[in-house]
Amino acid sequence: DILLVIMLWVVVTLVTVTKCLASININTLPPDLRRLEFRDNYPPRSTINPVWTGDYSAALDGEQNKVLVSWTVLGQEEGVEFQVEAKTRGWMALALSHTKSIKGADLVIGWVSDQGQATLRDYHSVDGRSVEEDRSQDYDLVVGYEDDGVTVLRFRRKIDTCDSDYDIAITNDTFRVIWAYSDNDPEPGPGPDWSDVARAGGRLMHIYQGS
DSSP states (O other): OHHHHHHHHHHHHHHHHHHHHHHOOGGGSOHHHHTGGGGGGOOOOSSSOOOOOOSEEEETTGGGOOEEEEEEEEETTTEEEEEEEESOSSOEEEEEESSSSSTTOEEEEEEEOTTSOEEEEEEEOSSSSOOEEOSSOOEEEEEEEEETTEEEEEEEEOSOOOOTTTOOOOOSSEEEEEEEEESSOOOSSSOOOGGGEEEEEEEEEEOOOOO
16 A cells, blocks of 8 residues: 555656646746856857858868858848858958958958957058058957857948948959968057968958948
8 A cells, every 4th residue: 555655656746747747838937047058168258149151152272271261141221241261360450352362352350469459440541561550440350269169250330431441342253262370369558460460361252242
């Protein structure tokens, strides 16, 4: 009789627990519990929604696949949103150019510090060998982070920034997209030293089909 009572108690307990688990709505759980199993997969980031995929993408360094760019044209007023990924823990640069040089190119450089702080600045080059920061900063950082040795920067800019001195309007033209990265973050001071580039290259690309 005692054994029968114990068995009935076990069966009732199991049924009750099963019903409780089935009735749990994951949407009612606190955010920390909903995401607990994924927590280890989240790198340090400066946004609560870093997952993003552009409408277009390309490997800038060909088959090596270490430098990737993706982008979405948001509209004539909103501009273009880019994401650049490079297998480096140092600074990286992306430039829109009509030539094979960064001289006269529209250049943006960014990096993520060891403390996880992302920085993105608008630059230009007057000689093709060094860079200077633009007076008008026309690139807006959305998110920047490092994950497993890869630096990721996502940012936006207008189709035409109206900075006729150093920026290039994004048109229907084919641009040479120049990329570069360093193995190191820049030292405090005027900014990245272009002679510190570890790898660089370029690819002809069509970014925008305007009306």
